Amino acid sequence: MDNILISSAQLVLPGHSQNGNIVDILIEKGRISRIAQHIKPINKKLHVVDGKGGVVSAGFFDLHANFGEPGLETKEDIQTGAAAAAAGGYTGVAVYPNTNPPIHSRSEVALVVNSAKGNIVDVYPVGTISKKREGKELAELYDMQMAGAIAFSDGNHAVQQAGLMSRALLYAKGIDGLVISFSEDESVAGGHQMNEGQMSTYLGMKGKPNLAESLMISRDLFLAEYNDARIHFTSISTAESVSLIKKAKTKGLKVTCDVAAHNLLYTDEDVVGFDSNFKVTPPLRTKKDIKALLKGLKEGTIDAIVSQHTPHEVEYKNVEFHIAKEGMIGLQTTLPFLVETGLTAEDIVRYLVVQPRQIVGKDIPTLEEGSEANLVLFDMKEKWTLDTSTNKSKSENSPVFGQELTGKAKIVINHNQFIEIK
Structure with missing residues (x-):
């Protein structure tokens, strides 16, 4: 250089x-x-x-991105994902195990770590909580941590069994690991296309109620308190979630959370044109929810903002809304989305640089x-x-x-x- x-x-x-x-x-x-x-x-x-x-400032750090490698490289491989991250201002990215096979053993963790070596962007794998992300049997958390996993999550598969989540929190506590919860009660949310509300009724689509998220956050907060363990909630999207996590922090629980940039900007009203790129999970909520999320950031309830970068091939998006895959690319658009929401440079540095690294125990570049x-x-x-x-x-x-x-x-x-x- x-x-x-x-x-x-x-x-x-x-x-x-x-x-x-x-x-x-x-x-x-x-x-x-x-x-x-x-x-x-x-x-x-x-x-x-x-x-x-x-x-x-120090380089941005993303706590939630999806690359396709291993197995889904036609969506995104580690090199193209890192290139998108660099173009968005990131020098560090945590990649989720929504791959095929999932990042559920030391082999997949090592593959990601080795494939990312020598890159301008540090790529950190997040290992699964359960084997194959099936939510049935605990994965080898310690082995994955030793191979380079910085946290554990089942990605966009929420852990439905309370007992399994409890054991994961307890085990992770013993190895100073971090469990990341994607909060969705599938029995409540099943088959949803968008947020449940006036717009879903107007458009005639099945909606996902805020309850599906807040039920799971309530459960996992109880489990984290019971096990005296750390927990991080990713991509929260509702006013109820902000309220629950705020109360938990007031009680002294070891809880942190993040929000996806697009959930701070777009609402379910944007779905009216049936643009499948607005189909994301959790879904775009209401103006009331956005107001609560922005307030949660200001008050310190929400700790970080993520890209939730989720690439898909054109054949999964250029289809009818109800059969389209969920997710949008976001590594290059997180900064402009936050500018549009009115966040200051100091806010952006806090939520993209400092606090994401603190959550996963990475050193903040000192400059x-x-x-x-x-x-x-x-x-x-x-x-x-x-x-x-x-x-x-x-x-x-x-x-x-x-x-x-x-x-x-x-x-x-x-x-x-x-x-x-x-």
């Missing part, structure tokens, strides 16, 4: 001595050599990046002189279009494909590698 000078960017990183200041950052041989108000370039080989109007450079430069006002030339994913299932967006990652640096995003 060439030596790089980032000029006139606002540094945003809580606890940093230059937090909030406009600075120049000199990076030599992959390390930050100097941070100052003005650095005069003296080396002709120095690559200067104009950071005026931009924000520089201090002498430290290895792991950073992103992003511009919250720059406009760009997600299309075939800018999209780095193998898939195109996004409701904003072909549209102009505001908010763009400009460069990412990690592991002595540099990408300038065009």
